[in-house]
Amino acid sequence: MLLQIVLEDSTSMFFILNFHILVSAEKKDTDDSGHWELALQKIDELQKIVREQEKRISMMLEKRPSEFEIKTLTKLQNTAKKQSTRIVQLEARVQELENVAKADENIPVEIKGNELLSESNGASVTPNKTFNRREGLLNIQPTTVPVDTVAFFAYLSTDTQASAAHHILTFDKVITNVGNAYHSHQGTFFAPRTGIYVFTWTIRLTDYSKQTTELLVNNNVIYWIYFNSNDSVDGSVTGTAVVQVNQGDDVLIRTGSRFHTGTIKSNHDGKSSFAGWILMREKGDMKIDELQKTVHAQDERISMLEKRPSESEIQTLTELQSTVKKQGTRIAQLEVRIKELETVVKANENIPVEILRNGQLSETNGTSVMSKTTHSRRGRLLSIQPTTVPVDMVAFYAYVSANIPASVAHRIIAFDKVVTNVGNAYHPHSGTFIAPRSGLYVFTWTIRLYLHYHHTTELLVNNNVVNRIYFAPAGNIDGSVSSTAVVQVNQGDDVLIRTGSSQHSGEIVGDSNGVSSFAGWILM
Structure with missing residues (x-):
């Protein structure tokens, strides 16, 4: 932790000193038997729920077809359906070319294949589409953060008059507030869970201002810093503390009882700020959270397993694989026949025939694949x-x-x-x-x-x-x-x-x- 202190001697010279200080909270009562009894009771209840869930999953639900089997069958069903559609199209095209070849007509034939369909909704996809990523902190949605993370950062939006003892500083401009535990209108952080936290704050002063500012946890002064700007110094001082905080404890920054003169500065040139984040949590609370996550995950798994169809409701994997294989062979035969007929038609006509056909079928879903899509990215x-x-x-x-x-x-x-x-x-x-x-x-x-x-x-x-x-x-x-x-x-x-x-x-x-x-x- 970096601490800056300005000392004033008799000759009005100033020295700014840097220290690294690790501060521990005033020891609190760790023999809170009520808290541990409730925690143990909660852990026992959650463990019983987990055991019942595991029993239900193993005895009933896991006997149903697996998710992989369902996905494979569904995939094959979709492929077979698309192949059937494609076969109908190709057979129609063969019939059309055979009629042209027989009639020996000199009419140019223009054949437009199906549009490329997206796999999800069948919408047309335009080739050579450019994808750009818009950069900017405020324009991109935040990433989802794990629920056990707690962190905040805020600063004063304007200068704050602080010429009274024990004046709570309300850092009102909030930049980060993961867990929503910092309340800007009060300038107070309320710990949502027990654990080891880091808190750091910066105070900027000028023009004869002098301030002691204190870090309080549940009205206990944990640490304090002092700065005397005198008549010509415009600068900042920073304090940092690592402290044990219990769930529900309030944490804030206030002015001291002795030195509280002038204005705390925060403007375009430099800010006064307050930040904090959790480092680690209590083992009992972590065990409860772990069990709660297990219960939630197994509830979701049970819900998913209950939605599975029975074996009698789905076509067997072997049957579908055979169907897909046969239809794939049929498609290949028809495409060969179309090439032969196109050669015949071109030979019999004086005007070149422009035939726009679909690309190759993908092995999985039979949809066309268009290449040369350009992906561009705004440079860093x-x-x-x-x-x-x-x-x-x-x-x-x-x-x-x-x-x-x-x-x-x-x-x-x-x-x-x-x-x-x-x-x-x-x-x-x-x-x-x-x-x-x-x-x-x-x-x-x-x-x-x-x-x-x-x-x-x-x-x-x-x-x-x-x-x-x-x-x-x-x-x-x-x-x-x-x-x-x-x-x-x-x-x-x-x-x-x-x-x-x-x-x-x-x-x-x-x-x-x-x-x-x-x-x-x-x-x-």
Whole structure:
């Protein structure tokens, strides 16, 4: 966890310090016998239901034809039906060509085959159709997320006056709220399940403001951070805690009792934000959820098995295979006969005959196949394609190996020194992470500045600004500012850090005394 603290000495010099701190919650009563009795009772009830389901499945339902058998039979029935239709068409065509050949007429024959039918609904399919994927975080529907995942990220939409003790900060602009457990009108997260959680918050101050902000869990202060902006500093401070939270506990950020002067800033140049996500759950709750999922899955299986037809209601596999084979042979014979008759007709006519026939029949369903369909895809940033990763985990961490001149708007910061790149989805030459799969991701970045430099830096997902931070040190101050966001990212989305549109003066620093960095990882 990155903590930044500004200390003021007698000469009005300022120092910004960075610490990594792991905070555990104040120990709560773990001997809650009532909770465990209810959990054990629930587990016993669910196990009985599972046993009854298994008995019913094994004794009654599994004796019916399998899903594979039904699908195979249905597939063969559809193929036989389409073959029958095709045979009728071919026989009619043979009869037509035989009549033409006998009459020896000089009339050009134009034969149009059936349109290509889609397998699902018989609708006409136009060849050479171009498929484009519209990119953009806000234009693509979020991927379905597992129900046991909990995560949120929100920031203040405007500056907030906070000159009173214990003022709850309502981070009202919600970007991510998986589980719907964060309530923006109260600024409070209500834990939907027991587990280990990570919470992080960033506070931006300027113009003589000084604030202590506290992380509370059920009115217990877990951790607090302090920042004094004095007269010339515009910057942010970030706190992070890892804490045990029980189901129903409320978690929030509020001002402290001693230091609460001025306005908490949050505007186009930089945001004040609050985020959190679950790391792991209690074993008892996980067992209950596991059994509930088993009950639900077996209910669906029972429902599916009950819908199966009996053996007497379906045609046997052997009979259908024989029918399909015979009709396939008949179709081949008719197509050979049509070719012979077309040759005869062409030889007897002075005008070329243009015959548009269906393509080859597919072995499975007898439908025509048209080729050369063009698939195009809108290019990614810098023509980099998403990386396919065979493993579930995706994570990266990189920093700048030297100072970067960044006195221009929208300069992409290329964090070129890669320390971690699980999945190979971060590209240091462009400073861009391209998501190899859809999911919830955590992104965090740190910017170091000194002297009179000042910068707004932005987190972008597919050219959409998700979060901003601002830092304006003064005099001889040398320090860093950090921020974190939890956001839904779709496969192929590009994620990067760039300078803002208006505040971009001086170098972004990275040397042996401290670096500017960028990191991210998938939550699921």
